[in-house]
Amino acid sequence: MRRLIRVLSDDLLWYTYGAILCGLYFAVRGFRENHDYLLVCGVVSLMGGTGLLFRRSWGKWIVAASFPLLGGYAVMALTAQDKNLLAAMLAVLVLGGAWVAANLNVASDGEYPDDPQPNPSDEEEPIISLVALLTEPAFLESPILAKAASDAWGIEVGTSDDDDEDAFVVGESPHFLIKYDDRFLAVHNVDDPYFDETDDVVDETSELRIRHAILEHRAWVSVDLIHGDGDGDHQESYRLIGRLLAQLIDDDCLAVCSAEMQSIHPYHEELIDQLTSDDPLGTLRDANYPPVLSVDEDDPRMHAAVKEARRRWPEFIEAFEQRANDQTFSVKAPVTDGENTEFMWVNVTAVENDIIYGTLGNDPINLRGHKLDDRIRVPLANLNDWMYLAGDELIGGFTLEVFKALAAERKRDDRDR
Numbered sequence: 116m117r118r119l120i121r122v123l124s125d126d127l128l129w130y131t132y133g134a135i136l137c138g139l140y141f142a143v144r145g146f147r148e149n150h151d152y153l154l155v156c157g158v159v160s161l162m163g164g165t166g167l168l169f170r171r172s173w174g175k176w177i178v179a180a181s182f183p184l185l186g187g188y189a190v191m192a193l194t195a196q197d198k199n200l201l202a203a204m205l206a207v208l209v210l211g212g213a214w215v216a217a218n219l220n221v222a223s224d225g226e227y228p229d230d231p232q233p234n235p236s237d238e239e240e241p242i243i244s245l246v247a248l249l250t251e252p253a254f255l256e257s258p259i260l261a262k263a264a265s266d267a268w269g270i271e272v273g274t275s276d277d278d279d280e281d282a283f284v285v286g287e288s289p290h291f292l293i294k295y296d297d298r299f300l301a302v303h304n305v306d307d308p309y310f311d312e313t314d315d316v317v318d319e320t321s322e323l324r325i326r327h328a329i330l331e332h333r334a335w336v337s338v339d340l341i342h343g344d345g346d347g348d349h350q351e352s353y354r355l356i357g358r359l360l361a362q363l364i365d366d367d368c369l370a371v372c373s374a375e376m377q378s379i380h381p382y383h384e385e386l387i388d389q390l391t392s393d394d395p396l397g398t399l400r401d402a403n404y405p406p407v408l409s410v411d412e413d414d415p416r417m418h419a420a421v422k423e424a425r426r427r428w429p430e431f432i433e434a435f436e437q438r439a440n441d442q443t444f445s446v447k448a449p450v451t452d453g454e455n456t457e458f459m460w461v462n463v464t465a466v467e468n469d470i471i472y473g474t475l476g477n478d479p480i481n482l483r484g485h486k487l488d489d490r491i492r493v494p495l496a497n498l499n500d501w502m503y504l505a506g507d508e509l510i511g512g513f514t515l516e517v518f519k520a521l522a523a524e525r526k527r528d529d530r531d532r
Contacts, residue, residue, distance in 0.1 A: 135161060243340040243352050245395070246372040247364045248332035248379075252306040255336075255363070257284045260291055260302060263362035268295065268355060295355065298343030302336070302359075309335040309372070324381035327480045328370035336363050350394055357395030361387050376400060383477070384487075416520070420513040424500045431501045431511065432466060438503075446471055447500040447514065448493040452482040458499055461491055469495040 138161025145154030163177035257274045261284040264272040272282040272293070282295045291302040310316045313329060320326050338356040360371070368382045373396065380386065380399050389398040435444050444463045448471070449456050460476035471493040478487045485491075502511035 135165065138162070241375040241377075243349060243356070244337055244374045245353070245356050245360050245390070246309060246335055246337040246374070247360055247368045248309055248328050248370045248372065249334045249336060249364070250332060250367045250369060252334035253304055253336050253363060253367075255288050255291070255302070255304045257287065257291065260284045260293070260363075264293060264295070264359055267358040267362045270295075293359075296343075298352065298355065299341050300356065300359070301339045301341050302363075303339070304334075304336045306334050308332060320379075322381070323480055325370060325379045328379065328381055332369050336360070338363075349396070353396045354393060357390040357392070361390040371399070373399060414517070416517045417514060420517050421499055424511065424513045425498055427511075428495075428498065428501065431503070434503060434505070434510070435463065435466065442503060444503040445476055445501065446473070446493060446498060448497045449499065450475075450479065450482060450485060450491065452479075452484045455481045457482055461493055471495060471498070 138157045138159070140157065142154055142157025142161060145151065145157055159177060261272045261274050264282070264284065268282075270282055272284060272295070274284050282293070284291055284293050286292050286302075289304045289306070291304075293300040293302060309332065310329065317326055317329050320329065338360050340352045340356065343352075364387075368386075370379050370381045371386065371390070372379050375396065376399070378399070389395060392398045431444070431446075438444060445460045446463055447458055447460050450459045457479050459479060461471065461473040462476050463471055463473040465472040473491060473493070475485060475487055475489045475491055479485050500512065500514040502509060502515075504510070
């Protein structure tokens, strides 16, 4: 489509369409009058004009080859005093097109050496948008969206597009338009997966929570800036977008996607705070949470980290018995629900007789019978890792360095695909 628009805007337009129209005229007239010469002229001109339209190098040569054919017909039409002046005019027009085509420096199909090279600064900027992946579609109507925007931005947002309204919502699900001062935002509430090729996206993703969000989401809601960021104040636009999106999601949100960063951020307890910050995009970009990755059972690095954690377990017990009231001590251990097992962090509340008591420190991915803050018991024999903070110093966390290395490796692999 861009190539077609470009052709329509340059000097070749009239020759191109002249060749096509002339070809159609000659072909139809030749067919009706059983005039082989006209029919050949028409077909050749039509083919050449079509080639020029789509900037194919063969179009140049076909139009150039029509030069003697059309020239011969023009001579015959004029010397025979053919009353059909239109035929002679079209023939002359295509002659001009043949001359232009013959002088075009076409290097290969669709390319002209003298075309201006694209300027990287002229490339389209990524869309300013945030998308929430949902387990089920949100129920949205204009009044509901107007109330959400009012709460998000601390202003009165109406449902009428009267000229005296500074902020209003129009539309109905799945598409809404919001005006706020000089900005226009689009809200899309779609009852379909967000990704066209879900399996391909999953194959390129190693983080388990993100994979889960991609596979399990059944709907999505997005807030996009479509007009009004001419001053380049992206941070203000994202502030409006983030605060509105935070009003539209709850526990049914699995992840938030950023088109500009081409990233997916799994839902966690701090996500709403990040969206409602003064710089949502920067906060999402800088967010640091341990990745959840699948690990090869035979990975020697992981075996060494677990062995070190168990060897130094007495250090944990000694610090835990002398803990301050505001200190958090955690262990990591496998938690099983049916056929699914996940290694999860547990906030320790007590250790007695080789049994560790505590509460789950995060929501599981595939364990249906467990959730954040559930009470749990861990046999010491299942210990996988431990950690605690002593002031600003992290003690333990032996497997974290392994996961950090794995995440870097898989990120590099994903980038190289």
